[in-house]
Amino acid sequence: MKFRFKLGTALALAALLPVAANGAAMVAPDGVQIKDGTVAGSLTGAAGDPAAGKKWFVGRKLGNCLACHANSDTASEPFHGQVGPALDGVAARYSEDEMRAILVNSKQIFGDATIMPAFYSIMTDKRVRKEFEGKTILTAQQVEDVIAYLKTLKE
Amino acid sequence: MRVSRFGVAMAGALAGGMFIGGHALALPEGIETVKVAPPSKDHPLPEIVSGWNFRAPETQALQSDDFENPGFIWVEQGAELWDAVDGSEGKACASCHGDAAESMASVGAEMPKWSEAKGKPINLEQQINACRTERMGAKAWKWESGELLGMTTFVRNQSRGTPVNVQTDGPMKPWFEKGQNLYYARVGQLDLACANCHQDYYGKRIRADLLSQGQSNGFPTYRLKWQKIGSLHRRFKGCMKQVRAKPYKVGSDEFLALELYVNWRGEGLPVEAPAVRQ
Numbered sequence: 035m036k037f038r039f040k041l042g043t044a045l046a047l048a049a050l051l052p053v054a055a056n057g058a059a060m061v062a063p064d065g066v067q068i069k070d071g072t073v074a075g076s077l078t079g080a081a082g083d084p085a086a087g088k089k090w091f092v093g094r095k096l097g098n099c100l101a102c103h104a105n106s107d108t109a110s111e112p113f114h115g116q117v118g119p120a121l122d123g124v125a126a127r128y129s130e131d132e133m134r135a136i137l138v139n140s141k142q143i144f145g146d147a148t149i150m151p152a153f154y155s156i157m158t159d160k161r162v163r164k165e166f167e168g169k170t171i172l173t174a175q176q177v178e179d180v181i182a183y184l185k186t187l188k189e
Numbered sequence: 190m191r192v193s194r195f196g197v198a199m200a201g202a203l204a205g206g207m208f209i210g211g212h213a214l215a216l217p218e219g220i221e222t223v224k225v226a227p228p229s230k231d232h233p234l235p236e237i238v239s240g241w242n243f244r245a246p247e248t249q250a251l252q253s254d255d256f257e258n259p260g261f262i263w264v265e266q267g268a269e270l271w272d273a274v275d276g277s278e279g280k281a282c283a284s285c286h287g288d289a290a291e292s293m294a295s296v297g298a299e300m301p302k303w304s305e306a307k308g309k310p311i312n313l314e315q316q317i318n319a320c321r322t323e324r325m326g327a328k329a330w331k332w333e334s335g336e337l338l339g340m341t342t343f344v345r346n347q348s349r350g351t352p353v354n355v356q357t358d359g360p361m362k363p364w365f366e367k368g369q370n371l372y373y374a375r376v377g378q379l380d381l382a383c384a385n386c387h388q389d390y391y392g393k394r395i396r397a398d399l400l401s402q403g404q405s406n407g408f409p410t411y412r413l414k415w416q417k418i419g420s421l422h423r424r425f426k427g428c429m430k431q432v433r434a435k436p437y438k439v440g441s442d443e444f445l446a447l448e449l450y451v452n453w454r455g456e457g458l459p460v461e462a463p464a465v466r467q
Contacts (some may be wrong), residue, residue: 094396101396113397117390149389151379161435166378 087183260463267343276327368450407464
C-alpha cells in the first residue's frame, strides 16, 4: 500500500515537470537565475531553431519584436517599430547568455522603467487576461529559437 | 545603452511637429491649434499635442472637412434625438435645454464634473442617461449604442474649439489621484502602463501605429478600423486588451477616474469631437 502510494506520487511529479524534446528538464520561469546580466545555458538544454525564431520575431501574436525594433534582416516585413534600438548586429553587441537574460526579464537588465516586456516571466496581480494567466509570452523553446535567430544578426 | 526617457520624448515631440510641417495641411475644421504648452511645470508632458498631429495626411484630411468627416453621421443623429420627445414626462432634451449651441457650448470641455446628487463625478454619457431616467422618465441608452454615441457626439461637438478644462481639486481630488494611479499602473501579461507608450514614446512608431500622447480631446472618435464612432472608454478597453490585461468596464468608476485624469493631461487642447483616427 505504502509502496504504491509513493510510486504514484513519483509518477505525478514526473508528469508535472516540463520536459524538453530531447528529454532534458526545462528551466521553469521562476527557476531562471539571472547573474551578472546573463542566464547561463539553454532553458531547454538544447539549441534553438533560427528559422522558427525568425517567425516568432515577426509574429504579432508571439514575440512581436518587430513592433518595437527595426531589423534589416526582416526588411520584407512592413512596419518596423522605432521604440527600441535596431537589432542589426545585435549578436556582436551581446553574448548568447546576455541575450537570454534580456529576453527572460528585460527589467533586470535595463531597469524597471523599460517598456520591453519580460518574455519568460509570469505576471501575478496584473489583471492578466484569463487566456494568458499563469503563462509566459514565449515558451522556453521559443526563447531559445529567438536567441538562435538573434545570433545570426552579426552585422 | 540606456535610452534617456526625456531624450526620447523630445525626439518624439519634434517628429510630431515635423509631421504637420511636412504636409502643410489645414488644421481640423473648427480648431485653431493642435499643440499647447503645459499649464504648469509639474505637468508630465513637455508639450500637449492632439492625436490629430500624429495621423497620416489622408486621415487628417478626413477630419479637416466636416462634409467628409464620417463622424458627422452621429452628430446629425444626435441633433435629431435632441428634439425628439421620449419617456413618460413627454419631454425632449430641447424642452429643458433649448438651443444646444448655447446651453451646451462648454460642458463638453468640462466633463467629468462633480455631481453633488451622486456624490461622485459624472461624465457626459452618464449625465445624458441621468437626464433621461430622472427627468424624462425614459430608459437609459446602452453604452456604445447608436443613440448614446449620437447624443454624446452631438453634445461634445457643441464645445468644439473650446479648451479642455476639468476640475481636479476639492471632491474631485481623490478621483484624480485614482486616475493617475491607473495611468501609471503596469498591467497585463505585457506588464505595460499607459505612460509607457503615451508618455515615454509618443512620436515613435510601434509597428504600424505612430504613438500619440493618448489624448481624449477628439472623443467620441470615428475610427477607420471600427468603421464607426466609439467612446473614450471603448478606446481605454482596447488599449488594455492589447497589453493582454482584463479591461475595466465601460462606465466603471475606474474608467471614470482615468477619463478625468487623461482629460487633465490634455488640458488646454481644444475639443475636436468628432475626430477621425486610423
